[in-house]
Amino acid sequence: MRYFMHNKELSPKLEKRIKDYFRKIRKLELEVKFLNKNYYGIIDVESFRWLSNFDCFNCLTNCCVQFPYEFNKKAREVILENLKEYDSLTKAISIMKEEGMTEKEIKSSIENDAMLIPKEFENSVFDRCTCSSVYIDKSLCAIHKICIDKGMSLGEIIDTKPLWCSLYPLELIIEEENLYIFVPTSGNNYLSMNDCDFPCMNIEKAKSPYFRRENPIGFQLDEYKPFIENYYNVLSYIFGKKFCNSILESLNIKINKDIDEQYIKKK
Incomplete structure (x- = not known):
C-alpha cells in the first residue's frame, strides 16, 4: 500500500x-x-x-509549499514558450541568472531537470515549487495562469499541470x-x-x-x-x-x- x-x-x-x-x-x-x-x-x-x-483567484495563502512530483513535456513547453511571463510571475529565470547561470543553461534546465531547476537548487535556492507565484493580490500557479491567458480548456490545463x-x-x-x-x-x-x-x-x-x-x-x-x-x-x-x-x-x-x-x- x-x-x-x-x-x-x-x-x-x-x-x-x-x-x-x-x-x-x-x-x-x-x-x-x-x-x-x-x-x-x-x-x-x-x-x-x-x-x-x-x-484561488482571491487567495493570498500560498499553498504550494513543496515541489510537485513531476513536470511533463507540455508543462516544459508552455514555460519555454512563455519565458517572459513565467519570469514575471515567479522570478525563477532572474534568480537562476543571479546564481550565475546563462540563458542557454536555464532553458536546458527547464527542459531536462526534474523540477525545472538544477538539482542542487532544490530546497536551497528555491524552497518551494518554482511555479509558485504571487501575482498582484493573488497566489497562483504560474503554469495555470499562463494556460488561462492562452485560452486553454480545462482538459488542456489538466494535461499540462503536474497531475x-x-x-x-x-x-x-x-x-x-x-x-x-x-x-x-x-x-x-x-x-x-x-x-x-x-x-x-x-x-x-x-x-x-x-x-x-x-x-x-x-x-x-x-x-x-x-x-x-x-x-x-x-x-x-x-x-x-x-x-x-x-x-x-x-x-x-x-x-x-x-x-x-x-x-x-x-x-
Whole structure:
C-alpha cells in the first residue's frame, strides 16, 4: 500500500489505520479507470460532501509549499514558450541568472531537470515549487495562469499541470488493484499525506478575523459547496463522469454540471 506517486510502501501501522477507517465508514465501491488502468475503487463517499471553496483567484495563502512530483513535456513547453511571463510571475529565470547561470543553461534546465531547476537548487535556492507565484493580490500557479491567458480548456490545463497538483487535495492510496479515495476532512485528515488545513478546505478558518485581516475579499461563506460540486469537472476529466455521477447519486446531491468554478475562471 502506498500513496499515489510515492514508491515507498506505507508502514504496517499506517496501513492498518487506513483499513480500519475504511472498514467502519459508508463506502462507495466501483470500478475506477485511472491513468489507463482499471482499479477497484473504495471511496469514502461522505468525505465528498465536505464544504470547500476554491476561490484561488482571491487567495493570498500560498499553498504550494513543496515541489510537485513531476513536470511533463507540455508543462516544459508552455514555460519555454512563455519565458517572459513565467519570469514575471515567479522570478525563477532572474534568480537562476543571479546564481550565475546563462540563458542557454536555464532553458536546458527547464527542459531536462526534474523540477525545472538544477538539482542542487532544490530546497536551497528555491524552497518551494518554482511555479509558485504571487501575482498582484493573488497566489497562483504560474503554469495555470499562463494556460488561462492562452485560452486553454480545462482538459488542456489538466494535461499540462503536474497531475498531483490538479488532484490536490484529494488523497489516493494504491494497494495492488485497489484504489482507496478520500477527501481530507476533520474526521480523516490523520490519514492524509497532504497538508490541506487551509481556508479553502476549512470554513471555520474563513470565518476567522485573523484570516480576514490577510484575505479581505473572496471566500464568501455562502459560496462554500460540497467538494464533489467544486471538483466535478476536474474529476470527471480525470476519472470519468460515471465516477462523479455515482458519488452525486450516492450523496443525493444535484449540481449544475456545466459551470466550472476552479480551472478556467478569470477575474
